Amino acid sequence: MNKLTTMMLAGSTAMLATGAFAQNTHINVAMQLEPPNLDPTGGAAQAIDSVVYSNIFEGLTRFMSDGSVVPGLAERWDISDDGLVYTFHLRSGVTFHDGTTMDAEDVKFSLDRARAEDSTNAQKGLFANITDVTVVDPLTVQVTLSVPTGSFLFNMAWGDAVIVGPESIGDAATHPVGTGAFVFQDWVQGDHINIARNANYWGTPAVLESVTFRFISDPTAAFAAMMAEDVDVFAGFPAPENVPQFEADPRFQVLIGNTEGETILAMNNGAEPFSNRLVRKAVAHAIDRQAIIDGAMYGMGTPIGTHFAPHNPDYIDLTGLSNYDPDLARQLLAEAGYPDGFDTVMTLPPPSYARRGGEIIAAQLREVGINAEIQNQEWAQWLEVTFRGHDYGLTIVSHTEPMDIGIYANPGYYFQYDNPEFQQVMDTLNQTTDPAARSALLKQAQTIIAEDYVNGYLFELTIPTIARAGIEGLWLNQPTAAIDMTAVSWP
Amino acid sequence: MIRYMIGRVTSLCLSLVVASLVIFTVVEIVPGDPAAYMLGVNARPDTIAALRTELGLDLPTVQRYFAWISGLVQGDFGISYTYRTPVAQMVADRIAVSLPLALLALAITVAIAFPAGIYAASHRGRAGDLGVMGATQLGIAVPNFWFAMILVLIFAIKLRWVSAGGFPGWNAGVLKGLTALILPAIALALPQAAILTRVMRSSLLDMLNEDFIRTARAKGLSKRQALWRHAVRNALIPVLTIIGLQFSFLLAGGIVIEQVFFLPGMGRLIFQAISSRDLIVVESVVMLLVASVIGVNFAVDLAYAAVDPRLRTRS
Numbered sequence: 133m134n135k136l137t138t139m140m141l142a143g144s145t146a147m148l149a150t151g152a153f154a155q156n157t158h159i160n161v162a163m164q165l166e167p168p169n170l171d172p173t174g175g176a177a178q179a180i181d182s183v184v185y186s187n188i189f190e191g192l193t194r195f196m197s198d199g200s201v202v203p204g205l206a207e208r209w210d211i212s213d214d215g216l217v218y219t220f221h222l223r224s225g226v227t228f229h230d231g232t233t234m235d236a237e238d239v240k241f242s243l244d245r246a247r248a249e250d251s252t253n254a255q256k257g258l259f260a261n262i263t264d265v266t267v268v269d270p271l272t273v274q275v276t277l278s279v280p281t282g283s284f285l286f287n288m289a290w291g292d293a294v295i296v297g298p299e300s301i302g303d304a305a306t307h308p309v310g311t312g313a314f315v316f317q318d319w320v321q322g323d324h325i326n327i328a329r330n331a332n333y334w335g336t337p338a339v340l341e342s343v344t345f346r347f348i349s350d351p352t353a354a355f356a357a358m359m360a361e362d363v364d365v366f367a368g369f370p371a372p373e374n375v376p377q378f379e380a381d382p383r384f385q386v387l388i389g390n391t392e393g394e395t396i397l398a399m400n401n402g403a404e405p406f407s408n409r410l411v412r413k414a415v416a417h418a419i420d421r422q423a424i425i426d427g428a429m430y431g432m433g434t435p436i437g438t439h440f441a442p443h444n445p446d447y448i449d450l451t452g453l454s455n456y457d458p459d460l461a462r463q464l465l466a467e468a469g470y471p472d473g474f475d476t477v478m479t480l481p482p483p484s485y486a487r488r489g490g491e492i493i494a495a496q497l498r499e500v501g502i503n504a505e506i507q508n509q510e511w512a513q514w515l516e517v518t519f520r521g522h523d524y525g526l527t528i529v530s531h532t533e534p535m536d537i538g539i540y541a542n543p544g545y546y547f548q549y550d551n552p553e554f555q556q557v558m559d560t561l562n563q564t565t566d567p568a569a570r571s572a573l574l575k576q577a578q579t580i581i582a583e584d585y586v587n588g589y590l591f592e593l594t595i596p597t598i599a600r601a602g603i604e605g606l607w608l609n610q611p612t613a614a615i616d617m618t619a620v621s622w623p
Numbered sequence: 624m625i626r627y628m629i630g631r632v633t634s635l636c637l638s639l640v641v642a643s644l645v646i647f648t649v650v651e652i653v654p655g656d657p658a659a660y661m662l663g664v665n666a667r668p669d670t671i672a673a674l675r676t677e678l679g680l681d682l683p684t685v686q687r688y689f690a691w692i693s694g695l696v697q698g699d700f701g702i703s704y705t706y707r708t709p710v711a712q713m714v715a716d717r718i719a720v721s722l723p724l725a726l727l728a729l730a731i732t733v734a735i736a737f738p739a740g741i742y743a744a745s746h747r748g749r750a751g752d753l754g755v756m757g758a759t760q761l762g763i764a765v766p767n768f769w770f771a772m773i774l775v776l777i778f779a780i781k782l783r784w785v786s787a788g789g790f791p792g793w794n795a796g797v798l799k800g801l802t803a804l805i806l807p808a809i810a811l812a813l814p815q816a817a818i819l820t821r822v823m824r825s826s827l828l829d830m831l832n833e834d835f836i837r838t839a840r841a842k843g844l845s846k847r848q849a850l851w852r853h854a855v856r857n858a859l860i861p862v863l864t865i866i867g868l869q870f871s872f873l874l875a876g877g878i879v880i881e882q883v884f885f886l887p888g889m890g891r892l893i894f895q896a897i898s899s900r901d902l903i904v905v906e907s908v909v910m911l912l913v914a915s916v917i918g919v920n921f922a923v924d925l926a927y928a929a930v931d932p933r934l935r936t937r938s
Contacts (some may be wrong), residue, residue, distance in 0.1 A: 168661065168705035168899060175705075176663025252674045256663040307709035320792050321706065321716060346789060350882040352772055356787040357885070360779040468881075482898075496859025512655025512900040519664060533665060 156622045157341035158329045159603070161615055162354065162363040162567060164370045166322065166347035169305035172291040176254035178532065178613035181291035182367065183325055183345050185614035188229075189294035189310035193285050197389075199443065199534070199611035201289045202203065205311060206236065215280030215565050226334045228297045228415045229315045236273040240265045242295045244274065256293040271431035280563045282570055290534075291612060313338040313618040323347070327617075339605070339621035356382070358598055365599040365606065367615045370484070372430040378598050385607065386595040388442045391610040393530035395437060395485055397493060397588030400525055401405055402548030405476070410468035412585035415526075416454035418461035418500040419493060425591050428488035438582040439537050442592050443609065450582040454589065461500040468551040473501025476525030480506060481514040485593065487527040493528070493588075530593045534611055537574070538562075540581050549586045635917055642913040643695075647688050650902050656680075657704045657900040678704050691906060700907040705899050709909045713892060720790055721881075721888040724804050724811070725873035731812035732819055732869065739816075740823025745850055747828060754819065762817025771810035771883045778806060788884035807884045811877055815869050822865050824860040833857075837864050859930055867923035871916040 166611045167498040168180035170269065172189055186194060194204035203209075206220040226234040243250060247259035261284070264276040277284065287293060300309035308316050317326035325345040329338045346363060349370035357363050358378070369375065378384045399406040399415065401420045408413055425433040435441045437450030465473060480490040494504045504526055509517060518524045527546075531539070543550035553575065561573040582589070595610055602623035607616050658674040665884065675681050682690075694701055701712035743755040779787040785802055793800045817862070831835060831854055839849040879891025896904035 166895070169707050169900075175661050177661070219814045249669075250673045250677075251675060252662070252670055254666050256667050256670050257665060320790075320887065321713060321893060322720075323790055323792070323885075346885070348788070348885045350885065353788055353883050353885050354776075356772070356775045356780060357789075358785040360781075360783065361777075362786045366834065450784070503874070510655070510898055512657075512660045512898065512916065513653075515659050515664070516656055520659065531664075 136439050156236070158343070159365060159617065159620060159622075160344045160346060160363045161338055161617070162346045162348050162357060162366045163615065164347070164349050164354070164368055166326075166349075166468050170308040170316070170319070171301070171304035172294055173242075173566070174252050174254075174305065181613040182615045183311070183327075184312075185291045185294075185307055185612065186312060186616040186618055187314040187327060187380060188308050188312045189291070189296070189345070190312050191288055191290070191294045194586075195289045195534075195611045197607040197609050197611065197616070199441075199609065204289070205239075205295055209285070211565075215282075215563075216277050218275045218277070218284060219268070220273050220275065223272065223334055224271055226311050227332055228311055229309045229330065230297070230299060230300050231470055232299055234295060234297070234311050235270040236267040237270070238295055238297055239273045240267050240292075245296075245301070246293065246431065251420060252354060253292055255290060258287040258293055280565060282565045286535065287515055289383070289612070290349055291614070300379050305597040307356075317342070329519055336618075338618050340617060343617045343620075345615075361571075361600070365597065365603060365615075365620075367597050367606075369593070369596045369598045370554060372432055372596060375430065375432070375598070382603055385599050385600065385603070387608050388432060388594050389597060389607065389609040390434070390441065391530075391532055391593045391595050392441055392534040392592030392612070393532040394439050394441065394536075395433070395489070395528070395530040395593050396439065396592045397590060398527050398529060398547045400522060400546075400548060401586060402522060403525075403551070405468070405470060405474055406525065408468050409585060410464050411470065412587075413454075414461040414464035414468065414500065415497065415502070416585045416588050417457045417464065418497055418502070419454070419588050419590070420456040420496055421451070421590055422456075424489050424492050425498070427492045428485055429591070432594045432596065434594070436589045436592050438578040439531070439540065439580050439587070440574070441534075444446075444535075446571045446578075448578055450574050450578065451589075454585065458496075458500050465501060470501070472504065475503045475505065478504040478506050478528070479509050479514060479518045479524045480528055481509060481511055481518075483530070485530060489528050489590065493526075507563070508532055522546055522548060528590075532593070532613070536616040537577055537581070542578075545557045547587055551580065551584065554580045554584075557589050581603075624938065627928065631921055635921050639914060643692060643915075646906055646909050646913070647691065650906050653682060655900040657902060658779075660900050661705055670732075689768075691903070695910065700911075701903040703901055703904050705896075705901045706904075710904050713904065714889070714908060714911060717887060717889045717892045719793060720886055721877060722805075722875055723800070724808055724877060724888065725870060725884070728809040728811040728815065728873050729866070729870055732810055732815040733866070735812070736819035736823055736917055739820045741827060741850075742857065743824040744827035744831065745846075750802075752824075755824070757763065759817040759820045762813050763821075765814065767810050767814050768801035768879045770813060771807065771880055774806045774810055775883070788886065792885050800847050803884075803886075805879050807877070807886060810883075811873055811880050815873070819862065819865055820911070823862050826861045827854055830854040830858045843902055856930065860927060863923055863926050863930070867919050871919050873881050874912070874915060880904070890899065 163182055165179040168177050169175060170180060170184055172180050172184050190204050192206040193201050193205055193338055193552045196202055203224060205222055207223045208221050210219045216519055222236060228234055243262060243265045246253045247262055261279055261281045262275055262279045263278045266274045268274055297309060300467045305576055313330050314327040315330045317327045328342045329351055348357055354366060354370050355374050358366055401407055425431060435451055436442060437449050440447050478490055478494060480486045494506055497504050512601050518527050538558055539545050540549050541555045556579050557573055561570060564570050597606060599606060604621055605619035658671045658680060662671055662674060700783060703710055703713060739755050743752045746752045755792050775787050778784045787804055790803045791799045836849050836854055877888055878894055881888040881890045893908050
C-alpha cells in the first residue's frame with residue numbers, strides 16, 4: 133500500500149506541474165463523441181465540425197455564434213441583378229498550414245470537388261445549384277447558379293463547404309490542412325487531438341497557444357473529469373441532471389445555448405394510421421411538451437410548435453395549435469375512426485432526448501388509447517430501418533441542420549409528407565432574395581406544416597457547455613456544430 | 624507429449640476458421656450500412672453509392688470474405704472505413720493500453736489472491752479465514768464500474784492524486800502511463816481477485832484432504848512443509864484455468880472500465896466500431912481477440928502439461 137501511495141503521489145506531482153505551466157495559454161476541451169476522421173468535406177459526423185470548424189478550416193463565409201453569416205475567406209462579394217452570379221473577392225495573403233497560397237484556384241477546386249459526380253460530400257445538396265465556377269484572377273472567383281438561391285451565402289458557411297487545398301486534401305482524414313487560426317498537431321485516436329496557434333494566420337490570431345480536445349462519452353466520467361478539473365471546457369455536457377450542481381459551484385460557469393435542433397416526434401405520413409391528418413392532430417394534442425422537457429431534459433429546451441428555430445427572427449410561435457388536450461385527442465381519434473385507439477411502433481435512436489422522451493411520450497399516448505411499442509435502435513440501424521426503410525410509426529429525432537424546413541418539400545423524406553402547396557412555397561422561397569418576401573414565405577411555410585400536424589413538434593434542443601469560471605469567448609449558441617476556440621481566452 | 628501438442632494445435636486451427644466464418648456472417652447480417660452512417664441524414668443516394676464503391680462495399684460478399692481472410696493471413700488487417708487508417712495501426716495503439724492494463728490488473732489479482740487464498744485455506748474455519756471469505760463475498764458482489772466510480776470520487780475528485788481518466792500515451796513517460804492505469808487496474812482486479820482467492824482456497828482445501836498429504840505428514844514433514852511442497856503445487860491446476868479465463872476477460876472485457884476512465888483501449892475501439900458499422904475493424908479486432916483467447920487457452924494447456932507430468936505421458 134505504501135508503494136502504491138508513493139506512486140500515486142509521484143504521478144500527481146508531475147500532473148500539477150504541467151497544469152500550472154499550461155494554465156493561461158492552453159485549454160483542455162472535452163466533447164462526448166470522437167470524430168471518426170477530420171475531413172469535414174467527407175462525412176456527416178458533427179464531431180468533425182466541432183473540432184475543425186473555424187479552428188482549422190474556413191469557408192468563403194462563416195457562421196457567428198448568433199447564427200449570422202459574415203465574410204470568411206471571401207472579403208466581400210457582388211451578386212448579379214438576376215441573383216445567378218456571385219463574384220467573390222478573396223482576402224489576399226492567405227496561406228494554408230502547409231505553406232501553399234490560398235487563391236481562386238483552391239476555391240474552384242473545393243467547390244468543383246464537392247459537386248462532382250463521385251463526390252462523397254454529405255451535404256452535396258448545398259452545391260446542387262452551382263453550374264459553373266470560374267477563376268477570374270487569383271483573388272476573384274465567379275460562381276454561376278442555375279436558379280437564384282436565396283440561401284447561397286448561408287450554404288457556403290457550412291463546415292461541408294470549407295476551402296481545401298488540392299495538395300493536402302488527400303490526407304485530411306488524419307492530417308487536416310486548412311487556413312484557420314489553429315494548426316493540427318497530433319491525434320491519439322481514442323484519447324485526444326492537439327491543435328496549436330497558427331503563427332501565420334491572416335486575421336486576428338488566436339489568444340490560446342494550444343488546445344487539446346478530449347473525448348469522454350460516459351456521463352459519469354464526464355462529471356468526474358469536470359469535477360477533478362482535468363478538463364477546462366465540456367462542450368455538449370452529456371448529463372443534464374448534473375447541470376444544477378455546476379451552476380452552484382463557483383469554480384464553474386454554465387452556458388445553456390440554443391442549437392438548430394428541432395426535436396420532433398416524427399410520424400410516418402406515408403402509412404396508416406398517420407396518413408390521416410386527424411390522427412396526427414390527435415397525437416399532437418396528446419403530447420404534453422412541458423412534461424417532456426422537464427422529465428427528459430431537466431427543464432432545458434424551448435417548446436416549439438413548428439419546424440423552425442425559436443431564436444430565428446422569422447420564427448412564429450404556433451405551439452397554441454397543438455396545446456396539451458387529451459380529451460380533444462380522444463375525440464379526434466374517434467372522429468378518425470379509431471375510438472379505441474390503435475397499436476403502433478415507436479423507434480428510438482440512442483440520444484437521451486429520444487430514449488427518455490420516448491418513455492414519457494409513450495405514457496402520454498397510452499392515456500388517449502394509442503399503444504406505442506418502443507423499439508430502441510442504434511444510429512446505424514435507425515438510419516437503415518427507420519430513416520431509409522420507412523419501417524416505423526413514430527420516432528423521435530432532433531434535426532440539427534440549420535434552416536432545414538425544406539425537408540418538408542421532399543416527399544421521399546422519412547416522414548413522407550407530400551403537399552404540393554408547401555413544395556410551391558419552398559420553390560418560391562429558393563428563388564427569392566428579397567429579405568421581406570423571404571420572411572413572409574418562411575412564416576407561411578411554418579404555418580402550413582403546423583396546421584397539417586405533419587409531426588409532433590416538441591422542443592428546440594439546447595446544449596449545455598460547462599466551463600471553468602472566467603474562460604471567455606466561447607460560443608453560447610450552436611448555429612452549426614462548432615467549438616470555435618479562435619477567440620477563447622483565460623481571464 | 625507430441626501427440627498431445629498435435630491435438631491442441633489442430634483444435635486451435637479449427638477454432639480459428641470457424642470463428643472467422645461466424646464473425647464475418649454475423650457482422651454481414653446486422654442491419655446498418657457504414658456508408659449511410661458516415662454520410663448522415665442529408666446525403667443523397669448517389670453520394671452513398673459513390674462512397675460504397677470507394678470503400679469496396681459493392682463487391683460480392685464471398686469475395687470480400689476471402690479478401691479479408693487472405694489479408695489477415697498476410698498480416699494485413701485492412702483500412703478502417705470511418706477512421707481511414709490501417710486497422711493494424713489502430714489495434715497496435717489500443718493494445719498498448721489494453722495489454723499493460725490487463726497485465727497490471729492480473730498482477731494485482733494474483734498478488735492478492737495467492738496469499739489470501741493460501742492463508743484462508745491454512746487457517747480454515749478460524750477468524751482469519753472467515754474474514755477473507757467475507758471480504759471476497761463483498762468483492763464478487765460489488766460491480767467493478769461502481770467500484771471504479773468510488774475510486775474516482777476518492778482519488779481524483781477529493782484527493783486529486785490522479786486524474787479522473789484518460790491516457791497520456793506512453794510517450795509522456797512510463798510513470799505517467801502507469802499512473803493513468805493504476806485506478807482502472809485496481810477496479811478491474813478486485814472482483815477478479817475475490818474470485819481467484821476463493822478458487823485458490825477451495826482447491827487447496829481439496830488437496831489438503833488428499834492421501835498424499837497425509838503420507839507426506841506421516842513421512843515427517845511439518846504442516847507448513849506439506850502445504851508448500853505438495854498441496855500448493857497440485858492446487859495450481861484449477862487456479863491456472865481460472866487465470867487463463869480471467870486474462871481473456873481482462874483483455875477484452877475491460878470495456879466498462881474503459882468507458883468509466885475514458886481509456887483508449889480495445890473495448891472502446893470495438894464499441895465505437897460496432898456503432899459506426901466500421902465492419903472491417905469489428906471483424907479484424909474480434910478475430911484478433913478470439914485468436915488471443917484461443918492462444919491463451921493453448922498456453923494454459925501447455926502450462927497444465929508443465930505442472931502435471933501425468934498429462935505429458937498420458938495417451
